[in-house]
Amino acid sequence: MVSGIWTEEYRPSKFDELVGQDEIVKRVQALTNSMNIPHLLFAGPAGTGKSTLALIVVKELFKKNWKENYLELNASDERGINVVREKVKNFARTKSLGEVPFKIIFLDEADALTPEAQQALRRTMENYSVTCRFVLSCNYSSKIIDPIQSRCAIFRFKLLEKKEMGKPLMKIIQGENLTITPEALEILYEGSEGDCRRAINLLQSTASVSSNITDELISTIISSTKPKDVKIILDYALSGDFQNAKEKLLDMMLRESISGQDV
Ligand SMILES: Nc1ncnc2c1ncn2[C@@H]1O[C@H](COP(=O)(O)OP(=O)(O)O)[C@@H](O)[C@H]1O
Ligand SMILES: [Mg+2]
Secondary structure (H helix, E strand, C coil): CCCCCHHHHCCCCCHHHCCCCHHHHHHHHHHHHCCCCCEEEEECCCCCCHHHHHHHHHHHHHHHHHHHHEEEEECCCCCCHHHHHHHHHHHHHCCCCCCCCCEEEEEECHHHCCHHHHHHHHHHHHHCCCCEEEEEEECCHHHCCHHHHCCEEEEECCCCCHHHHHHHHHHHHHHCCCEECHHHHHHHHHHHCCCHHHHHHHHHHHHCCCCEECHHHHHHHHHCCCHHHHHHHHHHHHCCCHHHHHHHHHHHHHHHHHCCCCC
16 A cells, blocks of 8 residues: 655665665765764765765764754755755754764755855855754756865765666565566666656556556556656555546556557
8 A cells, every 4th residue: 555655765764775876875974983074065866865865874973863953955945045044044053962063954956056146055054064064965066166065075976777776676565565577677777767766756656556567557657758647646646546546547548559659
């Protein structure tokens, strides 16, 4: 039974559960163990473990107090850099709880900020560097201004390879009592294009229709040219509306076969 969002439910919570980014994990784990963390810049494509690694660091550092010492912000939030600065200020005002002398702020999609906004961010990072460490995430480090880059340890995440994605996917397949044919698994890897979040979302959409995952079902979802459709199926499934999820999928299959594609 589908109960929640699998990318959240099955998100790795330990360093050794993160696949494909071995060098990064090794270096970040060493920094975490030393309890001496510089500002970090996680660069790379979507769905490769950037947010997940930030969370693992925070949980390892602060243990049960992690929530009090962690602030997550999204730079592409339409309200802009001033809201970011305001939130950072409020969060940084109080001392960290526990042994670690700083708190951690995760700023997702930092490359969505204009260069001017990044200058403001840089000043904020400097002002609070004693009490806060920043973990910035971005798709392209080249879109981050040099003064910020030079203040961060930079880690470049890569797309996941087929063999690397097997572990997280099999964990879900077992945990959810699904069956999947080797061909279907192959198609799932291909369709994910190295993005683990996409692979998991595709798997969950398909599983909302049948727990026997065939290559036919998977290809139908993947070959649908509209990612929007996949989102709708997933939303129905998450709300427990399996009937609608199934209908939407059948509808898609019909449309595809009419358009002459190999379903
Ligand atoms: N390297 C990885 N190892 C294991 N699971 C991963 C990895 N990267 C992504 N995932 C899975 O995909 C989901 C999205 O990953 P996330 O860390 O949020 O990606 P992003 O790089 O976009 O921040 C996670 O919940 C996790 O289940
Ligand atoms: Mg992320």
